[in-house]
Amino acid sequence: MSQQQINIILADYNKPQQCDDLVFLLDSYARDPMGGGEPLSQFVKENLVTELSRRDFGLSLIAYVDNQPAGLLNAFEGFSTFACKPLFNVHDIIVLEQFRGLQLSQLLLQELEAIARAKGCCKITLEVLEGNSIAQRAYQKAGFAGYELDPQMGKAMFWQKKLH
Secondary structure, eight states, X not given: OOOOOEEEEEOOTTOHHHHHHHHHHHHHHHHSGGGTSSOOOHHHHHXXXXXXXXXXXXXXXXXXXXXXXXXXXXEEEEEETTTTEEEEEEEEEEEOGGGTTSOHHHHHHHHHHHHHHHTTOSOEEEXXXXXXXXXXXXXXXXXXXXXXXXXXXXXXXXXXOOOO
């Protein structure tokens, strides 16, 4: 069995192939039960990269295996008032099923950590579904843990209010 070539790149929103790969990977994630089980809308497919390129506080990392798009991480910079430093929040992370087991999530998270450290970030945050034990193990392996200020108050919960 030959060694597979793995490359993690910072996506360039001006390169059409990388843009196509980003949308393909995110759509694959959206179709997965862990991503909601529905494909991206045509509007999202047509406008996502343009909207991402307008925001200088976000980044996309793409994992390629033998030049095939295999994984994606989208993260956005935020700010910790308690630390008075920037942070990154991982909004999306996906590894296509056929590429799982190659440690791509670890490599994507390691690359984001290197970028975060270079920017002086105090932490990286992410959300994970309670039922996604595979992702939870991957995140724990990368050094992530549940967030709490005071153990008596419990772990932080991620909530949302949709605005339509």
